[in-house]
Amino acid sequence: MNDYLVQAANLxxxxxxxxxxxxxxxxxxxxxxxxxxxxxxxxxxxTMRLLVGALKPNEGSIEVCGYDVLRQTEQARSTIGYLSQRxxxxxxxxxxxxxxxxxxxxxxxxxxxxPRSMEILEFVGLEKFKDRRAGQLSGGMKQKLGLxxxxxxxxxxxxxxxxxxGVDPVTRQDxxxxxxxxxxxxxxxxxxxxxxxxYMDEASRCHRVGFMKNGQIIAEDTPSxxxxxxxxxxxxxxGGPLDVLRRVAxxxxxxxxxxAFGDRLHIRVSEGTSKAVLKRLKKEITExxxxxxxxxxxxxxxxxxxxxxxxxxxxxxxxPMN
Amino acid sequence: MSLPVxxxxxxxxxxxxxxxxxxxNFEVNEGEVVGYLGPNGSGKTTTIRMLLGLLAPSEGExxxxxxxxxxxxxxxxxxxxxxxxxxxxxxxxxxxENLTFYGGVYGITDKERIAETLNLVGLTGHExxxxxxxxxxxxxxxxLGIALVHKPKLLFLDEPTxxxxxxxxxxxxxxxxxxxxxxxxxxxxxxxMDEAEYCERVGVMRDGKLLxxxxxxxxxxxxxxxDVWEVFANPLEQGLEQLHQLDGVERVGLxxxxxxxxxxxxxxxxxxxxxVKNNIKVERIERGEPTLEDVFLALAR
Numbered sequence: 001m002n003d004y005l006v007q008a009a010n011l012x013x014x015x016x017x018x019x020x021x022x023x024x025x026x027x028x029x030x031x032x033x034x035x036x037x038x039x040x041x042x043x044x045x046x047t048m049r050l051l052v053g054a055l056k057p058n059e060g061s062i063e064v065c066g067y068d069v070l071r072q073t074e075q076a077r078s079t080i081g082y083l084s085q086r087x088x089x090x091x092x093x094x095x096x097x098x099x100x101x102x103x104x105x106x107x108x109x110x111x112x113x114x115p116r117s118m119e120i121l122e123f124v125g126l127e128k129f130k131d132r133r134a135g136q137l138s139g140g141m142k143q144k145l146g147l148x149x150x151x152x153x154x155x156x157x158x159x160x161x162x163x164x165x166g167v168d169p170v171t172r173q174d175x176x177x178x179x180x181x182x183x184x185x186x187x188x189x190x191x192x193x194x195x196x197x198x199y200m201d202e203a204s205r206c207h208r209v210g211f212m213k214n215g216q217i218i219a220e221d222t223p224s225x226x227x228x229x230x231x232x233x234x235x236x237x238x239g240g241p242l243d244v245l246r247r248v249a250x251x252x253x254x255x256x257x258x259x260a261f262g263d264r265l266h267i268r269v270s271e272g273t274s275k276a277v278l279k280r281l282k283k284e285i286t287e288x289x290x291x292x293x294x295x296x297x298x299x300x301x302x303x304x305x306x307x308x309x310x311x312x313x314x315x316x317x318x319x320p321m322n
Numbered sequence: 323m324s325l326p327v328x329x330x331x332x333x334x335x336x337x338x339x340x341x342x343x344x345x346x347n348f349e350v351n352e353g354e355v356v357g358y359l360g361p362n363g364s365g366k367t368t369t370i371r372m373l374l375g376l377l378a379p380s381e382g383e384x385x386x387x388x389x390x391x392x393x394x395x396x397x398x399x400x401x402x403x404x405x406x407x408x409x410x411x412x413x414x415x416x417x418x419e420n421l422t423f424y425g426g427v428y429g430i431t432d433k434e435r436i437a438e439t440l441n442l443v444g445l446t447g448h449e450x451x452x453x454x455x456x457x458x459x460x461x462x463x464x465x466l467g468i469a470l471v472h473k474p475k476l477l478f479l480d481e482p483t484x485x486x487x488x489x490x491x492x493x494x495x496x497x498x499x500x501x502x503x504x505x506x507x508x509x510x511x512x513x514x515m516d517e518a519e520y521c522e523r524v525g526v527m528r529d530g531k532l533l534x535x536x537x538x539x540x541x542x543x544x545x546x547x548x549d550v551w552e553v554f555a556n557p558l559e560q561g562l563e564q565l566h567q568l569d570g571v572e573r574v575g576l577x578x579x580x581x582x583x584x585x586x587x588x589x590x591x592x593x594x595x596x597x598v599k600n601n602i603k604v605e606r607i608e609r610g611e612p613t614l615e616d617v618f619l620a621l622a623r
Contacts, residue, residue: 033578039487040458139362165484168361168513169618173575180576184559198485201515201615205578213487222579238539243503259492260499262355262521263537299611303488303516310489 003030005157005192006051011060013046013215020046021057022215028157031190033183037203037306038212044196045085047212048159051194052082065156078106081155085162087146091135095126095145098134102149113152120148124178140171147178158182160195164202176205200302211306219309223302230300230308232274235267237281237295244290252277252284257311259304266304325388327352327476327507328373332382335368342368344530345382350509355502356535357518358511359618360527366511369527370478374399387475403474405465405482411453418449421467428472435471443467443497459490466497477501479510483517495520515614524614526621533621542612545620548572548586550610553593555581556603564600565593573619584616 006028013021021043028034036044049055051062053073062069067076089098096117103113121127124144129137134145143163150158160179164172183191195206203209203223210217219226239245245265249258254273259266269277274297282292328350335343343365350356360366371377373386375395383390389397411420421436430436440446443463448456453464462482469477479498483491498520502508510521518524518538525535534541555561561581565574570588574581583593590607597604 037487039490040485042487168364169515169615170622171361173615173619177576180578181559184557198487199514199516200488201613207579224579242499260495261519261538262357263523263539299609306488307492310487 004028005030006062006064006194008051008062009060011047011050011062012058013050013055014058019215021050024060024212024215024217026051026210026217028192028194030156030192031183033179033193033195033205033207035203035206035209036194036196036212037198037200037209037302038196039198042212043215044212045161046215048082048084048161048194048196051157052080052159053077078153079156080159081150081153081157082159083146083150083161083163085165087149089134089142089145089149092133094131094133095121095137096130098145099149099152103152106153108153116152116154117148120151123151123182124148125174139167140174143167143171143175144178147175151182156191158191158193160193162196162198164197172202176202180205200306203302209302211309213310219305226302226305227300230268230305232297233269233271234298234300234304235269235274235278235281235295236298237265237267237292238263239285239290239292239294241290244288245285245292248285248288248290249281252281257307259307266298268304268308324352325385326350327354328384328386328509330369330373330382330384333369333372333379333384334381335365335372335377336380341530343372343379346530346532348525348532348535350507352507353502353505355498355508355510355520355522357521357524358509358527359513359515359518359524359614360511361513364527365530366527367480368530370480370509370511374402374404374478400472401474402476402478403469403472404478404480405469406480407462407465407482407484408480409465409468411461411464411468413454414452416450416452417445417456417464420453420464421471424468425471430471435473439467439471442470444493457490459486459493462486462490462494463497466494470501474506476507476509479508481512481514481517482510484512484514488516491516491520515618518614526618528622534617538614541614541617545617546584546612548584550612550616551583551585551590551593552577552608552610553581553583553597554579554605554607555597556605560600561597561602564596564602568593568596573616573623582610584612584620 004027008026011021011024024047038044050057053069064076065079069076099117100113121130124147126144164175179193183193208222210220237245246258249255249267254269254277255267256270257268282295285292326349330348332345333343334345358366372379373384373391375391375398386398387401391398425436443466445463483494498508512518523537526533562574565571565583571585573584594604
């Protein structure tokens, strides 16, 4: 018995000359939060639309909860909740009326929808606001209403397309706590979530992430494993003046990359050289007329990993996919 | 020592009963890259609009490049650049045509200056590309070019790199640092932590108040007093409940496949034994690094 809720193989979608999705394969297990991470135009939204059956792929196959999305589209869809970037709600209807609308469209009967809606409103923390007009909700509450609407049919697979764009960190934190709870809640027939985002701090909350670029997944692993690929190879340097620090760091033979971050530099060194670089860099900087406030090895961030992966010259240090 | 490029004292703006900006004070010096971080509705845009002289303060004062924002707003606006993604780039015009058009708005007709600006933002060779065919990262560079064409001394950037991946964001920021080294002062408003990390100093706004302003490193050190731990345990939710009740734990949250704990005086062993005692499997507990998001959450509570 396979435990994958989503199995997509070699998906391709072309729009004229543009290869929006260019050979994406994806397996998402039950109970997993999978992050599709990349910039606007990398193919995240198109991938989601293919998974939900809203677009037909030029090539490839997709199964969701055992249904072939291309041939059994309706059955497959009944297992999916989808919160699109442009989620729209009826601003002049109340919270409960909005959910009822979504429930009825998805075929929930009159006896089913009310208890289910109340349960889901309680889960997202909107039960006290059920009679408020959607137009009167704050941004964070609107987003929770969107989530509630996507969840009203008890989907096994939840697709969230950049759900936290434009909301503040507190609201975003709350939203993520809900998503993680949702996945943890049902042990046996667990829910899976696929979430898209261009932000690395969000990516780091997923169980597994796929970095997307030009319609392809260029790397896929757990955030911990991705970071581990650069373990011990990222140094943080604070001091001044910045141009001296940058110049000296760049000229070191074991330094592969230097990235400025406001008040500090992140320096990526080649495998096994961090001790040596830590030792000599401070001296070199002082000799060049600069000063070092702090130089230390730091845990690599996903941002460091993404940049290293995009860096053609050095991508050979990573094991090829497959 | 030269005057600060931005000087703000007790700046306040009320709309009826609502105080959008509430007695804020800060200074920005020449060549600094400063972030202004806060959620939508926290007062960021109202502050910028006052600095541009587009909105009168209810109280307090501000000078930009030495000019009073109320009495000398024309002088201010002639010397600052503003970049926002809400700003229209004409899709059916080429890169060069867009830049020429916006240059004209500022009275810049000098072809050389236009070419120089294109070169500055790395768009030389793409003069005749229709802007609709540009990727998000390239469009952001064009927007930057438009904001720079009249050689401003101060640049306001509104979420300049939202929606791009780290590679494109980094290329953009390398340009920004280059400008700052040339003496241009930069104020970036954003609600993205990834973006704020690139600033030399960051101000944190919430509900109209400037809660703190310092370097990212100092903010993390001064606001996050405790240690950050990443606890990989199973089941996570029970772990969350247990650690919540542990004395000395300031914050604990779900972070995907682990718990993120901030605590001032809890030892790793104490967490481990509490979890094990409650039949929660502990895979491992690791040290984490504080983030600007931790800072924001700590200030917001």
